[in-house]
Amino acid sequence: MRLKAARLSRAASRAETGPTMVRSWDDLNYDILMGIINRVPWRCRLYVACLRRYLCFLKHMLDIKAVDSCSALCIGETVLKAHKYVYIAKRTPSLQWLVISEALCYRYSCFMQAMRYWRKLKKVKCPVDLFVFRSVCFEKVESLQLFGVVYDAAAIAIRDRCPRLRRLYLISCALSITALSTILDGHKRLEVLATRHSFCVRDCSKTARIGISQSVEWNEEEIRCKAAGIKLHLRCTKQHCPKCSATWKHCYPKMKGRLANYRCWRYI
Numbered sequence: 001m002r003l004k005a006a007r008l009s010r011a012a013s014r015a016e017t018g019p020t021m022v023r024s025w026d027d028l029n030y031d032i033l034m035g036i037i038n039r040v041p042w043r044c045r046l047y048v049a050c051l052r053r054y055l056c057f058l059k060h061m062l063d064i065k066a067v068d069s070c071s072a073l074c075i076g077e078t079v080l081k082a083h084k085y086v087y088i089a090k091r092t093p094s095l096q097w098l099v100i101s102e103a104l105c106y107r108y109s110c111f112m113q114a115m116r117y118w119r120k121l122k123k124v125k126c127p128v129d130l131f132v133f134r135s136v137c138f139e140k141v142e143s144l145q146l147f148g149v150v151y152d153a154a155a156i157a158i159r160d161r162c163p164r165l166r167r168l169y170l171i172s173c174a175l176s177i178t179a180l181s182t183i184l185d186g187h188k189r190l191e192v193l194a195t196r197h198s199f200c201v202r203d204c205s206k207t208a209r210i211g212i213s214q215s216v217e218w219n220e221e222e223i224r225c226k227a228a229g230i231k232l233h234l235r236c237t238k239q240h241c242p243k244c245s246a247t248w249k250h251c252y253p254k255m256k257g258r259l260a261n262y263r264c265w266r267y268i
C-alpha cells in the first residue's frame, strides 16, 4: 500500500493543496525508501534487488547528493574546468571565505558561473575582474583582497557594491590615478586599508595587458586626508622598499611565465 502511495506521490504533488505536503520519490530519505521496498512480498524480491542496485546507481550518478556545510575554500595554482567549480559551488552555498591564489593572475572566467551560488561570502581574495563582473556576490563581504589592475570601473564597484566592507587589501596592485580616492569616498567606516607595493599608473588597460608598468606619483595629500579615519593603513615607504622604488613594477608579481619577465616583454 505504501509503495503504491509513493508511486502516486509525484503526480499528487502537482495538485497539492492545503497544509498536507505530499512528497515525491526524489525527496524521500534513502533509508525510509529502502524500508518501504523491504516490505514488498518475497515473490518480488528479485525485482526489488534490481531496483536497489538501480537506486544506488542513481544516487551516485545523478546530482542528488546533499549540500555541504563547508565555509571556506582555498583555490591554489591548479585550475579546474568551469563546470567543476559549478559542481563545488552548488554544494557549498554557505561558503563565507573564498581564497583564489594570485598565481592565477587574470584568469577568472572559470569561476564566473560558480560565483552565482556563493551569496554569503564575507572574506574574499580574488582577481579584480572577477570582482567587477560578479560584484553582486560581494554585498556581504567584510574583508576583501584584490589583485591585478584596479581601474576606474573597479574602484566604483568597490565603492558602491560592498556596503559592509571594513578591511580592504590592495597589495601589489596597479591603480588608476583616481582609484584609491574613489574607493575612500564610499568607505568612511573602513578599519584596515593595505596598499603595500601598490602603485599608480596612467594607462590601466596597457598595464593589464602586459602586467608591468612604470608608475606615477600618488596624490599623497588627498589620500592622507581621505584615509584619516582608517584605524590601520598599511603601506610602503618608497625609499625603504625595493619593490616600490623599482622603475618597472609588476601588478602580477606571482605570475609564472614569460609575461613576468620584463626582458621577454620587450619583444612581445
Ligand SMILES: [Zn+2]
Pocket: 196, 197, 198, 236, 237, 241, 242, 243, 244
Ligand atoms: Zn613596497
